[in-house]
Amino acid sequence: MLYEFQVLTDINTDSLLGDYYNRLRWIKQRGYIPSLSCKELEGNVKLVILRLEGDQSNGVFRNEDIIYIFKHQISEILAEHIVNDWEDKLLRKEIMRSCRHLSQEERDSVHQRAAEFLKKCHDNESLNLLMNFSRKNRITHRLLDYINNNLTVNVEGFINFCMQDYLTELKFAVEVALEELRNQKEYNEFINLLRYFVDTQAPKIYEVNLMMGANGIFYLWDGKGIKIEENYINYYLDEMLLDEINLDDVLISILITIAPRKIVLHNVANLNNEPVEIIKSVFREKISECPGCERCYQYYSGKEGREH
Secondary structure (H helix, E strand, C coil), rough: CCCEEEEECCCCHHHHHHCHHHHCHHHHHCCCCCEEEEEEEEHHHHEEEEEECCCCCCCCCCHHHHHHHHHHHHHHHHHHHHHHHHHHHHHHHHHHHCCCCCCCHHHHHHHHHHHHHHHHHCCHHHHHHHHCCCCCCCCCHHHHHHHHHCCCEEEHHHHHHHHHHHHHHHHHHHHHHHHHHHHHHHHHHHHHHHHHHHHHHCCCCEEEEECCCHHHHHHHEEEEEEEECHHHHHHHHHHHHHHCCHHHHHHHHHHHHCCCCCCEECCHCCCCCCCHHHHHHHHHEEECCCCCCHHHHHHCCCCCCCCC
C-alpha cells in the first residue's frame, strides 16, 4: 500500500514539517512508514510530498482505516500551517486592501490589534463557541473533506476558494481593529483638548487631593485639607438628577475646571478605573501618589468619609 499527498505552499514550511513524524507515531507503531520530501519550485513555491507506505491488512485496522487517520493528521498539520504561517500574510493583505489611507505606523497598529483579537477568539472558550469552534478546527474539517477527494492542494488556492468564511473572519478582525484605532485616535484628540484647556488657564486651586471610595464616590480637598467639591458639584447637580452625567464625569469636569498645578492621588490601590486614567493622561507630570497619610489610614481602617 502506498498513499501520497502533495502540498504546494509559498510560506515557510518549517512548522508544517517540524512536527510531522511526531504526530504520526501511532501510525508508525502499527508498522506503517510515513515519509516526506520537499523541493523548491519557481517563485519560492515549495512542493511537499507526504507519503505513507506499508501493508498490515491482517491486523486490527485495515489499510483504508490507516489512510483515513493519515489524512486526518495531514489536515491538522495543514490547518496549523495556515493559522500559524499564513494568517499573518492574509491579515496584512486585507489591511493593505482596506487601509490604504492609513500611514504605515497605523497599519502596523491595525495588524497588531487584529492579531490580538483573533488570538482572544481562539483562546477564549465562549468566543470560540460563538464563532463556531476555533478557526483551526473548522479549517481541519474543511481540509479533510478536500483531501478525501484530491491528491494535491495548493494552500493559497484552497484558502481563496474554499475558505471564504475564514477570510471573512479575518476581514472582521481588521474591521474591529480599525474601529479600535479610530476610537483611540478620538480618545487621544479628546485628551489633547483637555490638556490644552488645563495648560492655558490659571489654576483656581494650586493643589487638589483626590481619594476614590467605593461605587464611584470621591473626596477632594485642597493643600490645607479643606473640602472643595461642594463649591463645584452644584453646577452639575441638575444634569446628574436628569441622569445626563455621572459621578465619573463630574470628577473629571471639576478637576478640569479647577485646573490645579498639582494633584495628589490617595488610596492608590483603589485607583484603577477609567476616570483616574483620564486624569493621569490629562495632568501627567502634575500627578503624584500619596505614600501614605492619616486620611489613607482612615480609609483603610474603614473610616472613609468620617472626616472628609
